[in-house]
Amino acid sequence: MKRMTKANSTKIVEWPKGRLDFSAGCIIMGVLNVTPDSFSDGGRFFNTDKAIQHGLEMTVKGAAIIDIGAESTRPGAEPVTADEQIRRVVPVIEALIKKTDVPISIDTNKSEVAQTALEAGAAIINDITALSDNRMGELAAEQQVPVILMHMQGTPANMQIEPKYQDVVGEVLQFLLERAQQAEKFGIPKERIFIDPGIGFGKTLEHNLELLRNIDKFIATGYRVLVGTSRKSFIGKITGEEKPSQRIFGTAASVAICVVKGVSIVRVHDTAEMNDVVKVVHAIM
Ligand code: HH2
Numbered sequence: 001m002k003r004m005t006k007a008n009s010t011k012i013v014e015w016p017k018g019r020l021d022f023s024a025g026c027i028i029m030g031v032l033n034v035t036p037d038s039f040s041d042g043g044r045f046f047n048t049d050k051a052i053q054h055g056l057e058m059t060v061k062g063a064a065i066i067d068i069g070a071e072s073t074r075p076g077a078e079p080v081t082a083d084e085q086i087r088r089v090v091p092v093i094e095a096l097i098k099k100t101d102v103p104i105s106i107d108t109n110k111s112e113v114a115q116t117a118l119e120a121g122a123a124i125i126n127d128i129t130a131l132s133d134n135r136m137g138e139l140a141a142e143q144q145v146p147v148i149l150m151h152m153q154g155t156p157a158n159m160q161i162e163p164k165y166q167d168v169v170g171e172v173l174q175f176l177l178e179r180a181q182q183a184e185k186f187g188i189p190k191e192r193i194f195i196d197p198g199i200g201f202g203k204t205l206e207h208n209l210e211l212l213r214n215i216d217k218f219i220a221t222g223y224r225v226l227v228g229t230s231r232k233s234f235i236g237k238i239t240g241e242e243k244p245s246q247r248i249f250g251t252a253a254s255v256a257i258c259v260v261k262g263v264s265i266v267r268v269h270d271t272a273e274m275n276d277v278v279k280v281v282h283a284i285m
Contacts (some may be wrong), residue, residue, distance in 0.1 A: 040244035062275030069107030147166030153202025
């Protein structure tokens with residue numbers, strides 16, 4: 001594979017609406033699901049006030065980004081309309097930006113939702129379909145915001161039925177490189193493009209492990225890498241923990257490996273605990 005100019009050697013990523021500091025290494029993205037049905041915390045922060053409070057708590061506990069989503073993407077989840085996503089996230093974003101400088105990312109694959117969220121104050125687009133909506137790339141370029149491009153095989157409705165790859169690492173890598181190059185064509189600079197192998201999105205346990213074992217290949221592309229393993233079912237398959245809330249130690253192991261290998265952002269629910277993991281790994285390294 002052709003090596004690219006290293007966008008991931010820039011320690012500070014700055015854009016008109018925000019700034020991320022990678023000088024210590026890996027940073028934490030805290031998950032804020034304003035949904036009734038997310039796999040690990042569905043319903044807990046569906047109420048606007050609870051969502052705002054939890055978002056603020058995560059910033060105190062070490063989150064450098066708050067990722068707000070209004071649609072669960074757990075296997076088999078029902079899609080949520082753009083209007084309903086907007087209704088759920090906008091009041092939370094508007095309240096949070098008055099109280100914190102931590103950049104907010106909007107987790108959506110719909111450009112209407114992303115646009116309204118950016119107008120409300122969000123500063124990053126997290127797109128689990130990696131710009132499947134063509135307007136998303138234009139929007140990120142016009143608004144000069146970073147984008148997170150994630151790989152998924154299939155859709156949340158069918159992705160876990162029978163995921164298949166000849167070469168999971170090669171295929172996911174190739175897909176992300178194509179999407180990242182497309183993002184650059186839209187005018188998004190390299191340092192504002194993050195790639196994400198999409199742990200649990202159309203992948204078996206072995207596919208997830210293979211991707212994590214080879215995460216350095218994604219880092220070698222020169223794009224910054226985000227990984228989201230937090231509380232996911234592959235951890236439960238290894239540890240036997242049925243309940244997502246009991247997968248925190250398993251998550252910690254995967255986060256530690258990601259930090260050692262040079263991942264730039266870990267997307268987690270348990271910000272305080274994972275902040276400790278990241279700090280200790282950084283100190284040892
Ligand atoms: N995982 C989830 C949602 N969004 N975005 C990125 N970039 N990477 C991920 O791994 C990722 C993501 C799923 O986790 P969660 O938000 O907790 O669950 P749900 O989709 O059920 O709301």
